[in-house]
Amino acid sequence: MNFLVKYCSSMLIVLPSSKSLDLNWNYGSMLGMVLVFQILTGFLLTFFYSNDSFNSFDSVQYIMFEVNGGWLYRVFHFNGASLFFVFIYLHFFKGLFNFSYRLKVVWFSGLLILFVLVLEAFMGYVLVWAQMSFWACVVITSLLSVVPYFGSKLVLWVWGGFTVSGATLKLFFAVHYILPFGLLLLVMLHMFFLHDTGSTSVVSSHSDVDKVMFFPYYWVKDSYNLVFWMFFFIFVFSYPFMLGDPEMFLESNVLVSPVHIVPEWYFLFFYAILRAVPSKLFGVVLLMMSLLVFCLFGLVNNYISCTSLSNDLLVYVFLVSVGMLSWLGQCVVEYPYDFMMFIFSLLYFVVVSFMFLNFYLVKFLFL
Numbered sequence: 001m002n003f004l005v006k007y008c009s010s011m012l013i014v015l016p017s018s019k020s021l022d023l024n025w026n027y028g029s030m031l032g033m034v035l036v037f038q039i040l041t042g043f044l045l046t047f048f049y050s051n052d053s054f055n056s057f058d059s060v061q062y063i064m065f066e067v068n069g070g071w072l073y074r075v076f077h078f079n080g081a082s083l084f085f086v087f088i089y090l091h092f093f094k095g096l097f098n099f100s101y102r103l104k105v106v107w108f109s110g111l112l113i114l115f116v117l118v119l120e121a122f123m124g125y126v127l128v129w130a131q132m133s134f135w136a137c138v139v140i141t142s143l144l145s146v147v148p149y150f151g152s153k154l155v156l157w158v159w160g161g162f163t164v165s166g167a168t169l170k171l172f173f174a175v176h177y178i179l180p181f182g183l184l185l186l187v188m189l190h191m192f193f194l195h196d197t198g199s200t201s202v203v204s205s206h207s208d209v210d211k212v213m214f215f216p217y218y219w220v221k222d223s224y225n226l227v228f229w230m231f232f233f234i235f236v237f238s239y240p241f242m243l244g245d246p247e248m249f250l251e252s253n254v255l256v257s258p259v260h261i262v263p264e265w266y267f268l269f270f271y272a273i274l275r276a277v278p279s280k281l282f283g284v285v286l287l288m289m290s291l292l293v294f295c296l297f298g299l300v301n302n303y304i305s306c307t308s309l310s311n312d313l314l315v316y317v318f319l320v321s322v323g324m325l326s327w328l329g330q331c332v333v334e335y336p337y338d339f340m341m342f343i344f345s346l347l348y349f350v351v352v353s354f355m356f357l358n359f360y361l362v363k364f365l366f367l
Contacts, residue, residue, distance in 0.1 A: 101300055
């Protein structure tokens with residue numbers, strides 16, 4: 001107990017923190033709150049959810065209409081997923097602006113958290129077993145067929161048969177239930193590595209000379225998260241289904257697919273990159289590389305670009321490309337949208353490459 005108290009004190013009380021950390025550093029603490037919120041609401045929903053393919057959709061309706069407070073926990077849970085992605089994307093973009101990838105272990109653990117979160121959100125989306133989520137599962141899981149030699153066997157293993165069925169739903173439910181606890185462990189490791197190295201400073205001050213204690217200054221700063229929660233609750237009670245698709249109110253039909261399959265908004269730019277090229281194999285490779293390319297940033301090992309405005313410009317262009325890809329992700333694959341998907345996907349990877357090479361270019365010019 002003595003060790004535990006000292007450890008918690010070193011993480012939350014006496015931790016040396018830079019004076020330059022502004023409200024952009026609240027994204028991390030907000031993500032921790034949202035994770036706990038999602039685990040609690042999801043745990044309550046499991047009491048009444050059925051992972052049987054014949055009853056799963058009806059069990060969701062039972063939660064919405066018959067269970068006392070069930071509608072509240074459900075709208076909190078699926079809107080909480082959107083809140084999670086809002087802040088993890090903000091947290092990621094803040095890291096690009098402030099060169100957080102120089103903290104290598106912190107950066108790689110953060111990328112791993114993002115990858116696990118994408119899997120977790122996709123599986124939770126499928127559990128509703130509605131028309132859109134069912135066919136999204138068919139489309140995404142069939143992408144595993146591009147894996148050399150093992151592809152077709154891997155698809156059959158995930159499906160649990162020759163098509164998406166109740167066995168697939170049971171697998172997704174089991175993984176969706178267990179994965180958040182692994183995600184919680186990864187977040188704790190992420191915080192441990194972050195507090196071991198210290199956060200990156202917006203004014204490039206990395207020494208312990210000009211720092212303050214975490215308590216009470218950053219406890220007060222993190223209390224601003226209550227403002228975000230207030231807006232979240234207002235949004236949930238005012239527009240609970242605004243971010244959903246109308247097809248999610250229809251039970252899955254294996255004989256009729258939706259006219260236009262569209263994922264949730266936080267996956268739209270991934271989906272646009274996937275459809276940017278006609279080749280299925282190349283599209284999957286681009287999809288995987290859209291995340292894995294940021295692993296290269298762990299190779300950056302200099303501090304020269306901290307005063308370079310070129311990085312800010314590149315990040316802003318990157319934001320524009322992501323925004324356009326998100327819009328194109330819900331468009332049909334026809335001219336001019338297919339051509340625009342290709343152009344902005346190309347811009348996505350070109351800008352990321354320039355952000356990486358920017359360090360070595362500045363180092364060559366100034367040394």
